[in-house]
Amino acid sequence: MTSDHKAAAPHNKDTAQLSLFNIHTPESLAAFLSSVTGCNVLLTLTENTSSMLSAQKNCNSYKVRLHRMFLHADEDVLHQTALFISGRMSRAPLLRSFINSSSRFIQKKPRKRNLAAQGRIYNLHGILEDLNAEYFSSALKSKITWGRKTRRRARRQVTLGSYNLHSDTITINRSLDSAAVPRYFVEFIVYHEMLHALLGVDEKNGRSVIHSKEFRRMEKKFSHYQKASDWEKRKT
Secondary structure, three states, X not given: OOOOEEEEOOOOOOOOOOOXXXXXXXXXXXXXXHHHHOOEEEEEEEOOOOEEEEEEEEOOEEEEEEXXXXXXXXXXXXXXXXXXHHOOOOOOHHHHHHHHHHHHHOOOOOOOOOOOOEOOOOEHHHHHHHHHHHHHOOOOOOEEEEOOOOOHHHOOOOXXXXXXXXXXXXXXXXXXXXXXXXXXXXHHHHHHHHHHHHHOOEEEOOEEEOOOHHHHHHHOOOOOHHHHHHHHHHHO
């Protein structure tokens, strides 16, 4: 392997999320890579959608460009990243798996979106703040909004909620903003998406697992879990 190399983003349709437990700073990330490579790493973080990693040897240092998602990589992934940068590892399965599992969130920066948390019936911002305080010690910083209105004829598969890591935004289906939908069910959907923001994704046998055992365990901590599950079953 030459000193100049790149790791491009592979195409992967699997649903995946990054772990938010590993949050580095640019300084700590550069220091870690320097310690493993044995050379000074001059790090630039990017949101490049075509190249997740590139490195160029320059005298006794490496000029490294990494996608910002590496701020959430664990130590094993970063260790293989450093070995790949230094040319001591041509095949880096953990690095490749990390990029694969994160590909869902590697996208061009969307146009600024106006968030609409106040619905006709429910205020999502208030619900998010209450749940954040009760279950997450107000640690999550995610934003929340109602989704855009869709034509009924276009609805073949209804997604009640989604989480976008790129913008750290939870979107709730506007169909839930109805007096016919109990508040506890809206809270449950918001709580579910907050767990995605907190837990990210697990890797099992080389595959991304979104709803891990830990996710399901924490999901059941929601105080109205059974009531919300029963209500959803009656409506589907």
